[in-house]
Every structure is written in C-alpha cells, then in structure tokens.
Amino acid sequence: MLNPTLIRWAALLAGLMTGHVLAEPMPNAAELYQQHCLSCHGAQRTGGMGPALLPQSLERLKRSDALKTIRDGRPATQMPGFGTTLEPAALQALVDHLYTPPADTPGWTAEQIRQSRQQTTAPDQLKNKPVFKADPHNLFVVVEGGDHHATILDGDKLTPIHRFATRYALHGGPKFSPDGRYVYFASRDGWISKFDIWNLKTVAEIRAGLNTRNIAVSSDGRYVLAGNYLPQSVVLFDQDLNLLRVYDAQSAEGKISRVSAVYDAAPRKSFIVALKDVPEAWEIPYADDAPPVAKGQVHDHQLGEAVFQPGQFTPITIPLDDILDDFFFDPPYTHLIGASRNGKGQVINLNIRRKIADLDLAGMPHLGSGITWLRDGQPILATPNLKDGQVTVIDMRTWQTIKQIPTLGPGFFMRSHENTPYVWVDSMMSPTGKDTLQIIDKATLEVVKTVRPEPGKTLAHIEFTRDGKYALASLWEQDGALIVFDAATWKEIKRIPMSKPVGKYNVYNKITRSAGTSH
Known part of the structure; x- marks a missing residue:
C-alpha cells in the first residue's frame, strides 16, 4: 500500500515545479467517520462492537491520547491503527469530530x-x-x-x-x-x-x-x-x-x-x-x-x-441549597455530607430532609473518597482534595473543621482500616507528588511517613486486605503493578504486575462497609 503522506508530498512537489499549487481541501470528518468508524462504533457514535465515541464518553480521554489510538490502534482489541492509511490532517479531523456533540442528541x-x-x-x-x-x-x-x-x-x-x-x-x-x-x-x-x-x-x-x-x-x-x-x-x-x-x-x-x-x-x-x-x-x-x-x-x-x-x-x-457533585454518608446513614465542585459543602439530615450545617471545604473536595474513624471516642471524617494539596478533617458532632493537613498536592483517594492506626493518602494529581503516598496518624493527624517506590510514576488508590495487615497500592502505569506494603512497618512486601490498575476492591471490606473505604 502506498504511503498517503508520500503521495501528498509528491503532488505538492509536482505543483511547485509546474507553478500550479492548489490549496489542500480540508478533510471531511463526517465522511471519514462513515468510512472507517461507523461499522464498529455506530451511525450515531453510540457504540456497537466498539465503545461509544461521544464527548460525554470521552471526557476523561485526552485528545492527544485519542489521536494516538486512532493512529496506532489499541493492542489486544479489534481497533486497528489508521496511521498508514490516513494523513495527519485526516486523523486530527477525526479526533475533532469525536469531541464535537452530534447535531441530534442520541437517545436510549x-x-x-x-x-x-x-x-x-x-x-x-x-x-x-x-x-x-x-x-x-x-x-x-x-x-x-x-x-x-x-x-x-x-x-x-x-x-x-x-x-x-x-x-x-x-x-x-x-x-x-x-x-x-x-x-x-x-x-x-x-x-x-x-x-x-x-x-x-x-x-x-x-x-x-x-x-x-x-x-x-x-x-x-x-x-x-x-x-x-x-x-x-x-x-x-x-x-x-x-x-x-x-x-x-x-x-x-x-x-x-x-x-x-x-x-x-x-x-x-x-x-x-x-x-x-x-440543587x-x-x-x-x-x-x-x-x-x-x-x-x-x-x-x-x-x-x-x-x-x-x-x-x-x-x-x-x-x-438542597447547592448542587451535589459528590457525597458521603455518616456511619448510621442519617446524614448526607455533600460538596459541589466549587467547594461549597453541606450536611443534609435525611430524616427531616433539609440542610442542618455548612462545611468549610475549600478547593475541590473529593467526598466520594472520604472515610471516617473514631478519635478520642468521637467520630470524624476526612476527605482528600482534587484541587488543593490538603486533607480536611471534620468533627461529625459539630461539623466544624478540626484540621487541614497539608499534602504533596491534589489527591484522589484516601484509605484506612479498622485494624490500623494510620490513613494513607495519595497526591496523584500533583506533577511533583504523584509518585508518593503519605501516611497520617489517626490520633495526632500528622504525616508520619512517606513512601516513594517508583520515582516519577503515579502511585494511588490504597486498599487493605480483610484483616488490615497489608495495604495494596496501584502503580498507575500501563506496565504497572500492585505494590503490597506491610501496613504496620510500611515496608514493601511484593509486586504483582498489572496493566494500569486503576482500582482494587476487597470483597469483605466492601460488603461490611468498612469505615476505611468508600461505599
């Protein structure tokens, strides 16, 4: 098969030699989709053999990664690469087309x-x-x-x-x-x-x-x-x-x-x-x-x-007084603790169906990953932050902030277990702290240890074994791994190779609704 890029440059060279250089027409992205994508992804881009290719479905996929997938294909799937059959401009036109909402919103x-x-x-x-x-x-x-x-x-x-x-x-x-x-x-x-x-x-x-x-x-x-x-x-x-x-x-x-x-x-x-x-x-x-x-x-x-x-x-x-992007329950499930992406927090009593308190939550708290524990016999909750490098700790009796614990940068997950005195938190959204987990003492609310097993690579999402003896972290890379730590000594025990392990979920901790993990 002739390389389309070589054909294109040969035509341009011929045009220069004859003095008749014509502007290249813009690729028709809709026609390209019909020709190359429709059979697997559907006429309305709603998916078929392949996944949906709508802006809502692609919101967590960078355009550069989408371009790479179209150009090179996806290993171990039926998605071929089109880098040898489509010119760069056509590949980019396809990417732009996929991130543009269709004229008629599809239904289901x-x-x-x-x-x-x-x-x-x-x-x-x-x-x-x-x-x-x-x-x-x-x-x-x-x-x-x-x-x-x-x-x-x-x-x-x-x-x-x-x-x-x-x-x-x-x-x-x-x-x-x-x-x-x-x-x-x-x-x-x-x-x-x-x-x-x-x-x-x-x-x-x-x-x-x-x-x-x-x-x-x-x-x-x-x-x-x-x-x-x-x-x-x-x-x-x-x-x-x-x-x-x-x-x-x-x-x-x-x-x-x-x-x-x-x-x-x-x-x-x-x-x-x-x-x-x-709201x-x-x-x-x-x-x-x-x-x-x-x-x-x-x-x-x-x-x-x-x-x-x-x-x-x-x-x-x-x-509600404000929209809830994210929320969390207290252990009896009497209160819904929610936050919007603008940092406004509110506590809703589900029995009387109204707000009873505001929360001091700056930045972009990730309450869906919040956890609770008893400190001096009193219930507290803690949440990481998607925008600021901090963990917010809140007294669940007064709904007042006890402490803002500085972290290495914005984080997505924090986890603990009933059988450990520590909380583990990542800073995976920080360019400089994404490779480090910080360990916080539940009693003192101080960072007591950091672990950094693979400098420069993203480390996130701790989950504990049923007995709380081991903490498993995700080396969040294509050629990644689960890294197993001793939860008491914080020493690495072993690695289990995985392909970008975005999350791991212990059956017992989930079905018993452990306070140390999300529900």
Whole structure:
C-alpha cells in the first residue's frame, strides 16, 4: 500500500515545479467517520462492537491520547491503527469530530435497554460454591484500565486467581452483592455487567444508557440502580439485570439534569440520587414494606395526580441549597455530607430532609473518597482534595473543621482500616507528588511517613486486605503493578504486575462497609 503522506508530498512537489499549487481541501470528518468508524462504533457514535465515541464518553480521554489510538490502534482489541492509511490532517479531523456533540442528541429508550440485555451464562451452568480454594471474602477485584481487564486476586496468598476482559473504560467502583458472590461493573458507555466471582464467569449484561456515571446495589441484593449523564435518567434493574423502571432525571420543576451519583443507603433500605444540574437529591425506597409517600414529597410529573402512591421505588425529593457533585454518608446513614465542585459543602439530615450545617471545604473536595474513624471516642471524617494539596478533617458532632493537613498536592483517594492506626493518602494529581503516598496518624493527624517506590510514576488508590495487615497500592502505569506494603512497618512486601490498575476492591471490606473505604 502506498504511503498517503508520500503521495501528498509528491503532488505538492509536482505543483511547485509546474507553478500550479492548489490549496489542500480540508478533510471531511463526517465522511471519514462513515468510512472507517461507523461499522464498529455506530451511525450515531453510540457504540456497537466498539465503545461509544461521544464527548460525554470521552471526557476523561485526552485528545492527544485519542489521536494516538486512532493512529496506532489499541493492542489486544479489534481497533486497528489508521496511521498508514490516513494523513495527519485526516486523523486530527477525526479526533475533532469525536469531541464535537452530534447535531441530534442520541437517545436510549426503555425498549432499547431491554433489547440490549445478554444472558452470557445460563444459571444451570453455575455451581453454588466457589470453584477455587481461596477465602471468597478476602478476594480483591482489580480493575486494569490499561487493557480493559479485571483480575480476581487472592488476598491471603496475594496471587491472581483469574483474569478476564471487561467492557471498555469501567467507570466508578464495582459494587458487590451482600454475600460477596457477585460483582457488578458499569462502563462509561453504559454497559452494566454482572460477574459471578464464585464461578469466575460473566452472567449477564445490559446497557443502561449511553454515558453512565455509576451504579449502586441494594443492601438486600435484589436491585441495581444506574445513574446516567446521557440520556439524563436513572434506571432500575432487578438483581439479574432485567429492567424494572426508567426515571427521567429532572427536578420537581421539570428541569432536565445529569446524574452526579447514585448510592445505596443500607440502613434506610433506599437509594440516594444526586442531580448534577439542579440543587436536588432523591431518596428511592426499595423495601417491600416502604410506607406510602405523600404527593407533596414527590415529582408530580412522575406520579400524576394521585394524593398517595405506594412507597416502594417512589422518588422522594430532597431540596438542597447547592448542587451535589459528590457525597458521603455518616456511619448510621442519617446524614448526607455533600460538596459541589466549587467547594461549597453541606450536611443534609435525611430524616427531616433539609440542610442542618455548612462545611468549610475549600478547593475541590473529593467526598466520594472520604472515610471516617473514631478519635478520642468521637467520630470524624476526612476527605482528600482534587484541587488543593490538603486533607480536611471534620468533627461529625459539630461539623466544624478540626484540621487541614497539608499534602504533596491534589489527591484522589484516601484509605484506612479498622485494624490500623494510620490513613494513607495519595497526591496523584500533583506533577511533583504523584509518585508518593503519605501516611497520617489517626490520633495526632500528622504525616508520619512517606513512601516513594517508583520515582516519577503515579502511585494511588490504597486498599487493605480483610484483616488490615497489608495495604495494596496501584502503580498507575500501563506496565504497572500492585505494590503490597506491610501496613504496620510500611515496608514493601511484593509486586504483582498489572496493566494500569486503576482500582482494587476487597470483597469483605466492601460488603461490611468498612469505615476505611468508600461505599
């Protein structure tokens, strides 16, 4: 095949020699997409064999990385490289096209959701006990973003048991059934997958939307809720990923909104939903005996003119003073602690459904990664910050800030465990501190140790083994690894090679809702 760049330069040279140099026409990006991308990514760029290629789906992918993928392809996938068939200008035109919203915003209807469901493993092919000998509660599910795989890791032997392909670009932490047997994943382009850890098989998949924020699993294991950016909706499934209901994500006044996050509030037997574009949250009860809900507490556009409706799955409106981008619960799940990306924090009492306190949260707190512990017998919470190099520590009795702990730069994750006196925090968003973890004493609130095993490489996301003896960190690189530290001595124990391990999740810590990890 002739190199198109050589052809182009030969034509230009010929034009110079004859004195007839014509301006090169701009590449037609839409035609390029139709010719080279449509068969895998769909006519509306909503995905097919390949992932969705909409701006909402690509928001965490740099344009330079998108260009590299189109030019060079993606290893271990069916994505070819077009660097030898398209000129640089055409490659760049394709990138610009993908980051431009389509003229007609694509939708995803309830019927399309139902039609997308796939039963990948029949129930009669599944054994009712683990097919391996490891402790099923001391397993880690490791999400490897480098090549879109996940690994099931034995937390006792610290060795992999099984590795399997996932959907493209998993988004948000996986969620577990209460017994720890099943784990549910959500991809950025809307696919929800149910994986049977005991049998090491994907059981079912369904597409909840075109751009999904995250999912939640009910405390009784019977329901799964997904929150979408596109279309703006909240989608309810049963435990087998059969569609039950689609809610339009809009305020009581009818304003359409993306969904910031959905979480399970286990003691309340309800889901909590935060809307990204309006100052409002919902509580959706799922208990069979949920009490009736008065009309004044719910959205008229969803429930018509009836004065009362059954309480189960009926969204109850919680008006807010500010939008919630991120939120967190106190251990009894009585209070919702939330923050917007402009640093405004608020505490909402879910029983009386109103704000009871403001929080002093500068910068861009990441409350979704916040944790709690007891200090001098009193509950406190701590949160890292996506903008400033600090950890904010708050007294949960008064909601006053106790201390701002300086860190090496903006961080995304912090973690601890009931059996350790320390908190680990990263500074992965700092150019100079991204390779270092800082260890904070829970009692003194002072940094007592830093670890920097790979200078210059990103180190993030600590998670502990079931007993809290070991802390596993992610070397967040394409040719990365899990680095295992002794949680008491902070010494490195071993490394387990992984492809950009963006997160690891211990089954026991998640299903018991350990105060040291996010829920």
